[in-house]
Amino acid sequence: MKIAVVTGASSGIGREFVKQMGHFYRDLDEIWVIARREHRLLELNQLSRVPIRILEGDLLEEEVYEKLEKLLQEEAPDIRMLVNGAGFGKSGTVEEILKEDPKTQLEMIGLNCTALSRVTFCCLPCLSRGSRIIQMASAAAFSPQPAFAVYAATKAYVLSFSRSLGAELKSRGIYVTAVCPGPVDTEFFQVSGQLENPLKKLVKVKAQGVVRKALLDSRRGKDISVYGLPMKCAHTASKLLPHRLILKLMNPG
Numbered sequence: 001m002k003i004a005v006v007t008g009a010s011s012g013i014g015r016e017f018v019k020q021m022g023h024f025y026r027d028l029d030e031i032w033v034i035a036r037r038e039h040r041l042l043e044l045n046q047l048s049r050v051p052i053r054i055l056e057g058d059l060l061e062e063e064v065y066e067k068l069e070k071l072l073q074e075e076a077p078d079i080r081m082l083v084n085g086a087g088f089g090k091s092g093t094v095e096e097i098l099k100e101d102p103k104t105q106l107e108m109i110g111l112n113c114t115a116l117s118r119v120t121f122c123c124l125p126c127l128s129r130g131s132r133i134i135q136m137a138s139a140a141a142f143s144p145q146p147a148f149a150v151y152a153a154t155k156a157y158v159l160s161f162s163r164s165l166g167a168e169l170k171s172r173g174i175y176v177t178a179v180c181p182g183p184v185d186t187e188f189f190q191v192s193g194q195l196e197n198p199l200k201k202l203v204k205v206k207a208q209g210v211v212r213k214a215l216l217d218s219r220r221g222k223d224i225s226v227y228g229l230p231m232k233c234a235h236t237a238s239k240l241l242p243h244r245l246i247l248k249l250m251n252p253g
């Protein structure tokens with residue numbers, strides 16, 4: 001059985017992957033979708049060309065991994081594509097976020113780094129030649145970001161992990177793509193706090209374009225997918241300018 005696995009499929013970018021994937025990969029038998037809100041996952045049956053299998057659960061808890069591992073063992077599927085889309089951010093300084101809730105930043109590391117890695121580890125034995133992994137990183141991975149410090153650090157982890165893993169898996173013919181968008185119009189900002197920076201508001205894009213480009217870049221075997229001119233410029237600038245200077249520009253005080 002040929003399948004795709006998508007975490008964070010109940011909204012935003014993950015949900016868009018489920019919508020578009022069936023058009024890119026016509027021989028998929030099922031898409032296995034993971035998130036906490038089951039009612040949202042059920043809605044995917046109407047949006048997807050491919051039958052959906054729901055694994056409802058919290059990726060910060062043990063249970064969902066047990067479910068996934070058991071299913072992988074029982075069905076021994078050929079995972080043609082893994083999309084790690086689950087993730088969240090929180091704006092504010094480290095101290096402000098700590099005051100609001102001491103657990104938030106640790107949970108961010110838990111979901112964005114540990115859960116993404118663990119789902120990847122679970123799925124690795126079921127990938128075969130031509131399989132793809134898409135990891136949701138962010139343009140926040142390109143440089144340190146005061147007032148988004150832990151989030152940017154988690155995404156730097158995702159970008160670095162993806163590139164190294166991609167290099168390791170190349171000989172098996174498996175491609176890993178880190179997707180690095182700037183602001184995307186999703187429910188992300190309901191959790192992170194609304195965008196206040198006018199420049200970031202201006203460059204906000206729709207999930208459709210980001211996902212389409214990510215699927216095309218993954219098909220082409222690219223290790224990184226950056227959507228839109230502003231983020232391409234940010235990516236180039238982050239490679240040319242010293243991070244000390246970028247930090248000064250972002251945090252003039």
Ligand SMILES: NC(=O)c1ccc[n+]([C@@H]2O[C@H](COP(=O)([O-])OP(=O)(O)OC[C@H]3O[C@@H](n4cnc5c(N)ncnc54)[C@H](OP(=O)(O)O)[C@@H]3O)[C@@H](O)[C@H]2O)c1
Nearest residue numbers: 008010011012013036037059086087138183184186187188
């Ligand atoms: N939107 C942006 O501006 C932007 C920019 C760059 C990168 N990204 C990254 O893109 C990815 C998708 O974000 P999005 O914009 O699509 O945000 P979103 O609409 O808020 O989607 C986040 C997804 O993660 C799932 N999730 C959150 N906590 C979870 C948990 N503990 N266990 C299982 N699933 C959990 C949510 O499902 P449930 O709530 O149902 O569990 C939801 O499906 C994230 O990694 C984000 O960091 C987003």
